[in-house]
Amino acid sequence: MFSPFDLPIPISILITDELSSPADFALHQYLISHIKEKKNSLQIVLSVSEGLTRWQSISAKSNIDLPKQIAAETFHLIDVTSALESDKVASGSTPPSPFHALYEQIVSLFEKNKAAGRDSDALVILDDISSLEWVGYSASDLCRLCRALRALCLKNQATLIIRHHLVQTSGEMDPLFRHLHALCMYHLDVQPLTSGRSGAVSGQIALHPGPNAFSTLPSLVKVRSRSAALQYRLTDGNAVFFERGSSRGVL
Amino acid sequence: MSFKRKVTSKTAVLPGTRPSPGSIATTITSTGIPSLDDILGGGLPLSCSLVVAAPDPHSSYGELVQKTFVSQGLACKQDVLVVGGYQNALDWVKGCMWFHSSASQAEETGEDEKPADEDQKIKIAWRYEQMKQFQTTVGSTSVSEDFCRIFDLTTRIPAHTVEKALQSGQLIPCDVLDAESRSESVTQRVLDCFEEVLSQRSSKATTTPLRICIPGFGSSAWGDLRSQDILRFLHRLRSILQRNPSVCASISLEPHISTDAWGGQGWIQKLGWMCDGLITLDAFTINPSLSTLFPSHHGMVHIHTLPSPHTLLSPSDRFSTLRGLAASATEGGSSSGENNLAFKCTRKRLIFETMHLDVEGGVGERRTTPAANTGVLDSEHMHTNLQSQSSNTNAPVSKAALASVEVKVEVEVEPLPLRQSHVTTSPTAPAAKVPSYDDARASAVQEDSQAPKVRPKKPKKTVAFRSDRPDLYDF
Numbered sequence: 001m002f003s004p005f006d007l008p009i010p011i012s013i014l015i016t017d018e019l020s021s022p023a024d025f026a027l028h029q030y031l032i033s034h035i036k037e038k039k040n041s042l043q044i045v046l047s048v049s050e051g052l053t054r055w056q057s058i059s060a061k062s063n064i065d066l067p068k069q070i071a072a073e074t075f076h077l078i079d080v081t082s083a084l085e086s087d088k089v090a091s092g093s094t095p096p097s098p099f100h101a102l103y104e105q106i107v108s109l110f111e112k113n114k115a116a117g118r119d120s121d122a123l124v125i126l127d128d129i130s131s132l133e134w135v136g137y138s139a140s141d142l143c144r145l146c147r148a149l150r151a152l153c154l155k156n157q158a159t160l161i162i163r164h165h166l167v168q169t170s171g172e173m174d175p176l177f178r179h180l181h182a183l184c185m186y187h188l189d190v191q192p193l194t195s196g197r198s199g200a201v202s203g204q205i206a207l208h209p210g211p212n213a214f215s216t217l218p219s220l221v222k223v224r225s226r227s228a229a230l231q232y233r234l235t236d237g238n239a240v241f242f243e244r245g246s247s248r249g250v251l
Numbered sequence: 252m253s254f255k256r257k258v259t260s261k262t263a264v265l266p267g268t269r270p271s272p273g274s275i276a277t278t279i280t281s282t283g284i285p286s287l288d289d290i291l292g293g294g295l296p297l298s299c300s301l302v303v304a305a306p307d308p309h310s311s312y313g314e315l316v317q318k319t320f321v322s323q324g325l326a327c328k329q330d331v332l333v334v335g336g337y338q339n340a341l342d343w344v345k346g347c348m349w350f351h352s353s354a355s356q357a358e359e360t361g362e363d364e365k366p367a368d369e370d371q372k373i374k375i376a377w378r379y380e381q382m383k384q385f386q387t388t389v390g391s392t393s394v395s396e397d398f399c400r401i402f403d404l405t406t407r408i409p410a411h412t413v414e415k416a417l418q419s420g421q422l423i424p425c426d427v428l429d430a431e432s433r434s435e436s437v438t439q440r441v442l443d444c445f446e447e448v449l450s451q452r453s454s455k456a457t458t459t460p461l462r463i464c465i466p467g468f469g470s471s472a473w474g475d476l477r478s479q480d481i482l483r484f485l486h487r488l489r490s491i492l493q494r495n496p497s498v499c500a501s502i503s504l505e506p507h508i509s510t511d512a513w514g515g516q517g518w519i520q521k522l523g524w525m526c527d528g529l530i531t532l533d534a535f536t537i538n539p540s541l542s543t544l545f546p547s548h549h550g551m552v553h554i555h556t557l558p559s560p561h562t563l564l565s566p567s568d569r570f571s572t573l574r575g576l577a578a579s580a581t582e583g584g585s586s587s588g589e590n591n592l593a594f595k596c597t598r599k600r601l602i603f604e605t606m607h608l609d610v611e612g613g614v615g616e617r618r619t620t621p622a623a624n625t626g627v628l629d630s631e632h633m634h635t636n637l638q639s640q641s642s643n644t645n646a647p648v649s650k651a652a653l654a655s656v657e658v659k660v661e662v663e664v665e666p667l668p669l670r671q672s673h674v675t676t677s678p679t680a681p682a683a684k685v686p687s688y689d690d691a692r693a694s695a696v697q698e699d700s701q702a703p704k705v706r707p708k709k710p711k712k713t714v715a716f717r718s719d720r721p722d723l724y725d726f
Contacts, residue, residue, distance in 0.1 A: 019523045019556055025563050049486070049524070051493035053298075057276055057561040081490055134521050135483040165524055167517030197589040199568065199576035236273065236562040 002030050004230055004241040005207055007186065008220055009121055012150055012160040014184035014210065016177070021192035021203035023163060025232070025239040027127055028055070030161060032062045034123045035069065042113040042122035042158075043069070044106060045077045048131045052077050061237025074118070076109055078102070080132065098137060099145040106149070110156050122158035124149060130165040133176055143179040150183050184210040189226065202239070204229035265460050265497065267327025267397055271296060273566040280460060280499060281399035283323030284316065286603035288399060289389045289573050290592070291528065291557060292566030297460055298492050299527035299558040300500040302485070304509035304519065307534035312550065312594065313503030315601055316532070317466040318347045319402055320501045324462040325416055326350060327397045332423040332448060334441055336467040340424035341417070343466065349408040350400045388604035389572050403599050423448055427472055437473050438484040441465075445488070449495055463488075463500035469508040478514040478521075485525040492527075502526075519555060527558035532594060545593065545606070552592040552603055573605055 007013070017023035034043060045055065055077060056066045069075035083102050097103075106124070113122065126149065129142055146162060153160040164180055181187060189206040206229040207221070224230060232239045271277035272293050279294030282301070288294045295301055305313030321344060324331040333340040416422035425444045427437050445463065452461065469476055485502075492498055504522075509531065511518045523529040534550035535541040542549075554574070559565040568576045575590040593606035 019520045022556075028563065049489065051490075053493065053496070054560060057274075058563060061562075079490070081486065128524075131482075131486060131524060134479070134525070135486050136479050165520075167520040169516055195588065197576060199588075202564075234564040234568075236564055239563070 002026070002033060004205070005188075005221065005224075010153065010157045010159045011186065012153065012184050012210075012212070013162070013186050013188055014180050015161060015163045015188045015190065016166045017163070017190040018166055018192055020197065021190050023188070023190040024050075024058075025234055026188060026190060026205070027125055027161065027163060028058050028237075029239060031055075031123065031125065032059060032064055034159070035059075035064050035075070038119055038121045038123075041074065041119040042109065043075045044109055044122070044124045045075075046080050046102070046106075046124070046126045047077055048080045048128055050127060051079075058237050073112070073116070078105065081135075097141055097144060099141060099148075103145065103148055103152075107152065110152065110158075114156075120157045122153075122156060124153055124158055124160050126160070126162045128163040128165060129176070129180070130163075130167075139176045139179070142176060146180060146183055182211055185212045186210050186221065186223075189229075191226070191229070200233060201231050202234040204231045204244075205241070206230075265329075265458060267323070267329050268297065268460060269294075269398055271566050272570050274561045276561045277566070278496075280329070280462075281323050281327075282316065282501065283319035283326075283399065283402055284601055284603065285399055285401075286388045286573060287316070289571050290530070290552075290554065290567060290603060292568075292570045294398075295499050295501070295528070296558050296560045296566075297499050298496045299560055300485070300489055300492055300502065301528040301530070301558070302522060302526045303501070303503045304522070304529065304531040305503060305534065306506050306509040306531065307537040307550070308506040309536045310534045310549075312532045312534055312596065312601070313509075314466050315404075315596070317464050317501060317503045319601065320462065321464050322347045322349060322402050322408060323400060324464075325408070325412065325422065326400045326402075328421070328459070330421055330423065330452075330457070330459050330461040331416070332425060332445070332461060332463045334444075334463070334465045334468075335424060335426040336465075336470040336472040338467075340426050341413070344422060344424070345408065345410065345413055347408045348402045348404050349406045349412070350402050351406065387607070388602050401600070404596075404601070405599055436480065438476070438480055442484065442487050442491070445491055449491070449498065458497060461495075461498045463498065465500070465502040467505055468502050469505040476508075478518065481508065481514075482521060482525050485522065489526060523555040527556070527560070529555040531555065547595065548593040548604075548606060549595045550593065551606070552594055554589075554592070573603065575605070 015023045015026055031043060031045070034041070047055070052066075059066045066075055070077075080102065083105070084098055110122065114120075126146070129146065133139055133142055149162075150160055152158070162180055162184070164177055166174070166177070187208040187210050189208060190203060191206070192203050193201055204226075205224075206226045207224045209221075209223050213221075229244070230241050231244055232241045265278065268278045268280045271279045278297045279288075279291075280297060281288050281294045282291070291301070303313045303316050305311070321331055321333060325344075325347075326349075331344075333344055335341070335343055413422065417424075425441065425448075427441055448461075469481060488500060488502075492500060507513055509519075514521065519529070519531070531553040532550055533553060535545065535548070536550075557565040557567045567574060570577060573590060573592060576588075591606040592603060594601060594603045596602075
């Protein structure tokens with residue numbers, strides 16, 4: 001799964017990115033390869049900032065018909081912000097956790113999937129957790145949500161991908177990032193080039209082992225430090241990966 | 252096997268829009284500034300938001316962008332919703348600029364660019380005279396006039412145009428201070444206003460694009476906004492836009508919230524994640540030394556993020572001439588990266604353009620002096636100098652530590668061709684080769700022709716670089 005690194009499944013990955021190098025391509029590519037390889041399995045996207053239109057149009061460029069997947073009930077996109085607001089209105093009072101209803105919704109999707117007799121290799125993408133923190137949800141609630149999602153995915157042998165935006169802070173490590181890092185098996189680090197934007201290279205991508213990486217076979221995954229990061233160039237619907245110094249601009 | 256001819260679907264073209272050059276699914280509309288449209292990849296896509304941060308408190312370039320955005324919307328018959336902050340929305344719209352009639356438009360396009368002393372004809376060398384003038388910006392590339400009008404900052408929007416737009420419902424003013432309810436926040440009231448307008452439009456099945464314009468977001472009229480409130484507002488607005496594909500929004504931030512100093516480190520990046528496009532117009536008036544350094548510009552343009560509603564790669568990366576990323580990607584040569592961008596506000600319009608250093612390196616005077624220990628020395632002088640130095644030096648510096656590089660340059664003077672020699676004044680051209688064209692020079696030529704044929708050989712020039720310290724990487 002995810003061609004440049006051949007990550008095993010099930011797995012939990014933390015993807016971090018920056019404003020000048022968004023990791024959209026990694027999420028889309030993961031979803032596309034999952035749909036192509038596991039045709040009869042469940043995909044759930046918990047989208048905070050992106051609408052369904054964008055997911056559809058980018059998937060369509062890789063010959064994936066998302067409306068067809070939605071009709072077959074294998075693909076579910078949950079607009080997290082709308083879901084949280086409607087829960088707030090429906091409950092009337094403040095619930096014990098703002099994400100409780102959302103979590104229940106995901107559990108019910110897993111149960112339906114099991115009842116339908118589909119494959120267990122599901123995919124859950126949480127895109128993105130930082131925006132939820134910035135609009136006012138507490139870091140502790142978000143950590144609880146992520147812990148619960150990871151436990152659910154482990155139980156159902158599903159892959160969990162969480163995207164987190166890194167912003168410049170004054171030397172202190174983001175507490176939410178620390179919690180997320182503790183949960184993940186691998187940390188996919190998408191960074192911009194220090195030399196600025198370029199048409200030939202869009203950014204670079206490194207893969208670090210997480211604290212839970214021991215549970216996968218280490219020989220299967222080749223980690224890459226930042227100094228040996230893989231570079232990529234974006235196209236309309238995909239990303240092209242290449243080693244440093246081998247871009248078209250160099251060769 | 253049979254082939255079917257690919258026929259583009261005939262969809263109704265919305266006023267003031269056109270399909271994006273990169274994707275048919277994306278419909279773009281103009282901001283009213285052709286060069287800003289180019290930076291956005293052709294225009295602002297519908298269903299997207301553009302935030303303009305202008306941190307300089309002494310100027311209002313962000314507001315100028317908003318006024319052009321509104322003027323363009325009214326000019327191309329789109330619906331425009333304006334949120335009034337510290338000023339009544341309607342009064343604010345009355346201060347927008349307008350365009351001239353199409354007949355005089357073409358004449359006025361390049362008026363500002365003409366130099367003041369145009370009458371004084373500058374003599375340009377024949378080989379450069381035919382060259383195309385160096386372009387630092389782009390003009391309107393639109394085929395239809397409606398897509399992007401050329402607005403004149405000296406012309407105000409006619410009062411009857413505003414009245415007519417107001418009566419027809421094309422212009423929708425929304426004042427944050429007018430809202431009755433005091434129980435909820437200002438941002439919530441404004442969002443409710445948007446939802447109400449959009450629900451009315453959907454009930455009427457209106458397909459005309461709607462522009463939402465929020466000038467001076469975060470001003471005192473908005474109350475005490477926290478960073479969280481601003482981010483939540485932008486996030487909600489983005490989700491409203493995603494649900495309404497015929498709506499776009501342009502927002503300018505108040506100067507005090509346009510920097511990291513207000514929202515803490517990473518504030519601008521957070522803003523960038525909450526909208527589709529974010530640019531900063533960093534005016535030089537905040538720093539007088541910069542305006543001295545760049546006299547032909549009024550500020551720098553920083554691009555943080557750009558809209559890409561249907562693709563991974565922003566259309567701007569592929570189609571923007573000013574940013575210059577497309578050229579480096581396609582040509583595959585030594586890509587120079589993204590161009591530096593700046594803006595200038597002339598008497599008639601706001602222009603975004605590429606920023607280049609002057610011939611002398613960006614300053615009006617030479618600031619560097621030749622290094623004291625580097626120079627062009629004669630070979631003899633260099634050797635004597637080296638010898639004397641090595642003999643005089645008692646310091647424990649070994650000979651190996653003295654790194655020296657010798658570069659020998661042989662200059663062979665070729666006689667100039669006959670047809671060029673009469674115009675040259677170079678002292679390197681031997682006068683013996685000059686044919687006698689006039690009587691005045693004839694005698695001089697005769698004298699020189701008697702000179703010995705053997706030209707004196709110029710001494711070989713040698714450039715020496717020395718360092719009296721061992722090289723860092725010398726093992």
